[in-house]
Amino acid sequence: MAKTDIGPPDYKEMLPPVIARNYGKWRYHEIPRPGVLVHTSESGEKLYSVRAGSARLLSTDHIREICELAEKFTKGYLRFTSRHNIEFLLEDEKVLPLLIEELQKKGYPVGGTGRSISNIIHTQGWIHCHTPATDGSGPVKALMDEIHEYFTSMTLPAHVRIALACCLNMCGAVHCSDIAILGIHRTVPKVDSERLPNVCEIPSTVASCPTGAIRGDVAKKTVTLIEDKCMYCGNCYTICPAMPIADPENDGISIWVGGKVSNARTAPSFSKLAIPYLPNNPPRWPETVEAVKNIIEVYAKGARKHERVGEWIERIGWERFFSLTGIPFTDKHIDDFDLATETFRSSTLFKWS
Amino acid sequence: MAKTDIGPPDYKEMLPPVIARNYGKWRYHEIPRPGVLVHTSESGEKLYSVRAGSARLLSTDHIREICELAEKFTKGYLRFTSRHNIEFLLEDEKVLPLLIEELQKKGYPVGGTGRSISNIIHTQGWIHCHTPATDGSGPVKALMDEIHEYFTSMTLPAHVRIALACCLNMCGAVHCSDIAILGIHRTVPKVDSERLPNVCEIPSTVASCPTGAIRGDVAKKTVTLIEDKCMYCGNCYTICPAMPIADPENDGISIWVGGKVSNARTAPSFSKLAIPYLPNNPPRWPETVEAVKNIIEVYAKGARKHERVGEWIERIGWERFFSLTGIPFTDKHIDDFDLATETFRSSTLFKWS
Amino acid sequence: MAESKTPLLDQLEGGTWPSFVKDMKQAAEKSPMAEDLLNQLELSYKEKIGHWKHGGIVGVKGYGAGVIGRYSDRPDLFPNVQAFHTMRVNHPTGWFYKTDKLRQLCDVWDKHGSRLTNMHGSTGDIILLGTKTENIQACFDDLSEAGFDLGGSGSALRTPSACVGPARCEWACIDSLDVCYNITMSFQDKMHRPMFPYKFKAKISACPNDCVASIARADFSVIGTWKGDIRIDQTEVEAYGASGLDINKEVINLCPTRCMEFDGKKMKIANEDCNHCMHCINLMPKALRQGEERGATILIGGKAPILEGALLSWVIVPFMKLEPPYDELKDLLERILDWWDEHGKSRERLGELIKRVGMRVFLKAVGLPAVPQMVKHPRTNPYVFFWPEDIKKEVK
Amino acid sequence: MAESKTPLLDQLEGGTWPSFVKDMKQAAEKSPMAEDLLNQLELSYKEKIGHWKHGGIVGVKGYGAGVIGRYSDRPDLFPNVQAFHTMRVNHPTGWFYKTDKLRQLCDVWDKHGSRLTNMHGSTGDIILLGTKTENIQACFDDLSEAGFDLGGSGSALRTPSACVGPARCEWACIDSLDVCYNITMSFQDKMHRPMFPYKFKAKISACPNDCVASIARADFSVIGTWKGDIRIDQTEVEAYGASGLDINKEVINLCPTRCMEFDGKKMKIANEDCNHCMHCINLMPKALRQGEERGATILIGGKAPILEGALLSWVIVPFMKLEPPYDELKDLLERILDWWDEHGKSRERLGELIKRVGMRVFLKAVGLPAVPQMVKHPRTNPYVFFWPEDIKKEVK
Numbered sequence A, B: 001m002a003k004t005d006i007g008p009p010d011y012k013e014m015l016p017p018v019i020a021r022n023y024g025k026w027r028y029h030e031i032p033r034p035g036v037l038v039h040t041s042e043s044g045e046k047l048y049s050v051r052a053g054s055a056r057l058l059s060t061d062h063i064r065e066i067c068e069l070a071e072k073f074t075k076g077y078l079r080f081t082s083r084h085n086i087e088f089l090l091e092d093e094k095v096l097p098l099l100i101e102e103l104q105k106k107g108y109p110v111g112g113t114g115r116s117i118s119n120i121i122h123t124q125g126w127i128h129c130h131t132p133a134t135d136g137s138g139p140v141k142a143l144m145d146e147i148h149e150y151f152t153s154m155t156l157p158a159h160v161r162i163a164l165a166c167c168l169n170m171c172g173a174v175h176c177s178d179i180a181i182l183g184i185h186r187t188v189p190k191v192d193s194e195r196l197p198n199v200c201e202i203p204s205t206v207a208s209c210p211t212g213a214i215r216g217d218v219a220k221k222t223v224t225l226i227e228d229k230c231m232y233c234g235n236c237y238t239i240c241p242a243m244p245i246a247d248p249e250n251d252g253i254s255i256w257v258g259g260k261v262s263n264a265r266t267a268p269s270f271s272k273l274a275i276p277y278l279p280n281n282p283p284r285w286p287e288t289v290e291a292v293k294n295i296i297e298v299y300a301k302g303a304r305k306h307e308r309v310g311e312w313i314e315r316i317g318w319e320r321f322f323s324l325t326g327i328p329f330t331d332k333h334i335d336d337f338d339l340a341t342e343t344f345r346s347s348t349l350f351k352w353s
Numbered sequence C, D: 001m002a003e004s005k006t007p008l009l010d011q012l013e014g015g016t017w018p019s020f021v022k023d024m025k026q027a028a029e030k031s032p033m034a035e036d037l038l039n040q041l042e043l044s045y046k047e048k049i050g051h052w053k054h055g056g057i058v059g060v061k062g063y064g065a066g067v068i069g070r071y072s073d074r075p076d077l078f079p080n081v082q083a084f085h086t087m088r089v090n091h092p093t094g095w096f097y098k099t100d101k102l103r104q105l106c107d108v109w110d111k112h113g114s115r116l117t118n119m120h121g122s123t124g125d126i127i128l129l130g131t132k133t134e135n136i137q138a139c140f141d142d143l144s145e146a147g148f149d150l151g152g153s154g155s156a157l158r159t160p161s162a163c164v165g166p167a168r169c170e171w172a173c174i175d176s177l178d179v180c181y182n183i184t185m186s187f188q189d190k191m192h193r194p195m196f197p198y199k200f201k202a203k204i205s206a207c208p209n210d211c212v213a214s215i216a217r218a219d220f221s222v223i224g225t226w227k228g229d230i231r232i233d234q235t236e237v238e239a240y241g242a243s244g245l246d247i248n249k250e251v252i253n254l255c256p257t258r259c260m261e262f263d264g265k266k267m268k269i270a271n272e273d274c275n276h277c278m279h280c281i282n283l284m285p286k287a288l289r290q291g292e293e294r295g296a297t298i299l300i301g302g303k304a305p306i307l308e309g310a311l312l313s314w315v316i317v318p319f320m321k322l323e324p325p326y327d328e329l330k331d332l333l334e335r336i337l338d339w340w341d342e343h344g345k346s347r348e349r350l351g352e353l354i355k356r357v358g359m360r361v362f363l364k365a366v367g368l369p370a371v372p373q374m375v376k377h378p379r380t381n382p383y384v385f386f387w388p389e390d391i392k393k394e395v396k
Ligand code: SRM
Pocket: A029, A031, A037, A080, A081, A082, A083, A084, A085, A112, A113, A114, A115, A118, A119, A158, A159, A161, A173, A176, A177, A178, A259, A260, A261, A262, A263, A264, A308, D094, D162, D163, D164, D165, D168, D169, D170, D171, D209, D210, D211, D212, D213, D282, D283
């Protein structure tokens, strides 16, 4: 019988010696080229980190390939980043070009540092979840193929963080990303009153609705839906399997912009709705890829150096953002949830564009 | 039997000839001295406006005195401002000093222009309302006596708009003033279940409570109070006379800061709570007068030119505002109504003060 | 000499600021009502509590509004204010007066009332501060004779007000006075005969300085603004510089959009970035003038806290040209009032109704297009409603 | 050559970015589970709909968390993924690995699972992507043998994560890795045995850049910060200038508090106005270093939209020194968890509970003082509650 509550392996045993020696003593860093970080310690010692892109969904054989690379070049030391990239950690500057060469030979994009587009935080989608409105890995792959050069270069005004979530649960970073891709439903769940009494708990199902669209029907031991109060979030389905909401014809993707997590210059902020709906179009989601590319390009052209997407938009104004990107503004962009009034403009301060 | 729906007298018949001639043709203005506005028209004609302070509560005999002044100096033309000051409108520059002299002789403060403190927008209080938590005219008179020199000079960083309301209905400008004085209750209303059935409508009484502290009691044809949900707004008393809330021992005054109406530089914004409670202390409300003076003085000392009170605070940070004014920050300053979370700080961006 | 009956109020008679107590005493000499009012107020000062009861319905023939009923809770002590109702008299737009009119007003009030007034109330009315029930109608008849009419009260359109605007201000982008007067005259019925869910206020300011606080204190806020480049008179710019204005510090650096430049001689403005805040123009009226295309921003929903919390009006039309007879504006106002009338609960202000049902429902109902100027930023939550017409026939 | 069974997914095999389809096919060659997963995914691509049902309760002995149950809704077509549960394995803090450990992990997974993983999941766990119910326990036994343990799931403390911090970053104001590891080890029971109203997440970033997005994605956010003056190395400042950084444009003018000055040679900072945003330090790590007094800001409540809308964590302690064994931090965390546990409804996140009952109630319950750093600005509505102790005995 297995030992329990042992917790994860102690990270200290995973640290390369150069880090163990200079732990907490790093003095500054440089980014000599995309994908390479050089950290210099007070002791003068240097650590070279090489960042490689990853699909995040890895086979064990692929992980073993990564291990081989690490064993060959970095004495077996590596880490993953909070955005699921791989980082090879080496002491010996001479090894650097060899590692990079080998990585590129094997098709690993090297980059994601500085004013680049790093890996896309994303979620399970059709691969392993029961509530998705779209897939996770597919749109990410299709998009990264297209904007790959922003990963391997550092030419943007500031770093651009992209995230995808396949449903409104927003596993990951969608609610606070420079650009976010969100799977959405657009039709109400179907109440299956046959199954419901057996598989669902009525009070918790009623409570699961953010907009109070679900009424309990004690007599029939089921629930009824006030359809025009439903905004298709799908949370009831999470709680109650007898309320399926997926609708291949009408499910799709929405695009969000201007979110931010860091405190640099401006406070962290949520992503805001840019495009309410794009069709779900596997395997390569061309409409989504195009829409994101367009936003990136307009941003790259218009933003000042070090301006995050949201900071750029705040400076030029939302009216200008919509006119520059050619995205139509609709009543769907206007909030109507509980804090909506805080987003209404109470001034005459705007630009004519 | 009187004619109805005739509307107010036509303002055009009230305009001095110089205005009639230059209506819509004004080119620019100057403020040669506090209380005097000189408007120059495209035609080159000039209009001299002399602004005099007023208690707003005027006897007919006092109005007649004002009429005499107007007849003597301005051919009988005058107006009142949106802040209840009196403005004498004259064409002839030579008359200007005579008018001012006479006004001062008669004890009319001349000023309220430019970077000054103008008249205090205020309300009825004990003089004519049934819901006040404090008086209107009294605190205003006591305060203006003390800060009178800010009315007759233009030495502040920017103009400072002060308002008073004697209850949470906030008749007037309290919710958007640089500094505001608000009468508050601090104890729950007393439900008089004897009278209630006869004088109050239960559903509208229940509906009158912003925080849902009132429950209908159909059996007894009265209502019950969930005391710890009550924040003493007094609205139920407005709707239902059988729920008196006034409490001489605990009613008092709260002080608010940083509101603004104009769109100049920054958007209009609400006043924010500075001091949750000061005692009601007629006839001269010394605590209130002191508190407001202190805020004005700290502002006058610290703000940059053209910075309104709220703009100044935003620049230095609220932490600094409280330390500079010596006002204690309490949990009462933290919002707990419906949009509260929007006011919580979601960043690490602050100063140590 | 007998000791004063108002020792507390007496302490407010001196001082440098005009004293309301003086005026009350002045009136009290000739009016028993004013005398009892003074004495009841003294009692309030003593006890730190008001002595007025709720007002019943009082009014004049044919009207449901314009009089605020009020009764003393100590008629035993103050019989002359046992009933003491205020009359709200619609002020001449812009609060302009010729003294003859003012004197007429005083004469009427001396005849029928307490000889006390507020010039003016916060909504803008002339407040005739108190008289007995039996005097109301006669007073109204004489007022009407003198060319005055009552203002709004209760669940009616309240007396609209406007900034001084073109009568005395170089920044007027619209004729605030005429717009206000026109609305006032066009909606007389809605002012005098309360039929709405609750009060409704309209205020008109002729530029973004908003000198009648319309954005904060009106359900319907009309604020003048402009399009086109700010006109710069470079010689006047230099003159301001010479006269001691630190142009870079006080103007350029305080421009919220940082769209201005001044090299010590010439001023430049990147007008496409200007958000029309007025700051630079406010400081340099001789040198800077607004662009030539004039109109107004229409905003709605402003109000004080009760019930759902205070609201500042929200943009619903970024720019509307305003020429007499202002049909576009009045049609919009009609549509808004009809919709509110139909859907608003009792005592629910327009802003609260929109807060409850959603801006998109409102826009669709009154037929206004959604534009980015309506929001500070688009929604951050994903709880988006789609209209049936957006949806493909379902094939689940 | 037979035509592909996955024509749609095949179109995601090429391209410049690493392909998840390649990995799936690689695994499919050796694992029937991976093969059926691949084919079911192809069906989803064809039909534009997922094919997973709700997961029942599956787990390992003694734990209630760590496994996400999942069942195919087309077991007829894909029998090998009829049951296909993921195991969440707690990653080594900072996601550091020595390859031997990684290889052990792969061996275990090849033996018991689909040969597919996520490195890593959004919460930070190693995701072992799918295996049958009967394999779970044995897999766990071998994992434990290899020194790994499961992460959190369900209404439990979720696997905490930390930025790389002092291991490789000059800006670390706290030892994010040690704090994270310490919390993880101290709260093992709360991770493995769900007893909370809902999930609870903790993330630790060692400076305000917040490289693990703790403010957005954790109920309990620990973010390093400093007090004291930013240390300036003027020669390095000049060096940056020489190396092409436009210090005035890129640094000084972008300082949000405008508290910096640079005259071309010397840099000055009015530190009392600095709000510690990191921007200048980010751009000039060689020249600028944070102040010497180090600690962390504690924030709570961050979460995604479901149910009440997304929240960014709110400041509850502006500055806390963090030294091992971090008792002050852990005591606070305990108090917060106990209060939430007692008052939270089912599926109510900490932030939602505070939104419902009010910050003042929370602060009193956990014994924290109110400070201005907790708010962007004080309340604007007058609906202020007073505590009984504030009130004079009533004498109505
Ligand atoms: C490795 C990693 C931490 C980890 O434990 O894994 C990391 C490492 C560094 N971050 Fe970060 N950040 C990492 C995720 C983040 C995140 C979280 C995220 O993206 O989900 C953020 C917040 C993002 C946001 O604001 O939305 C983040 C916001 C920053 C910032 C602030 C940038 C800004 O202007 O907003 C800096 C400062 C800078 O880049 O100059 C920074 C700086 C750095 C530095 C330079 C710190 C240092 O001196 O070592 C590191 C190299 C940055 C680079 O890639 O150029 N790091 N950094 C993460 C790499 C993710 C990746 O693979 O791309």
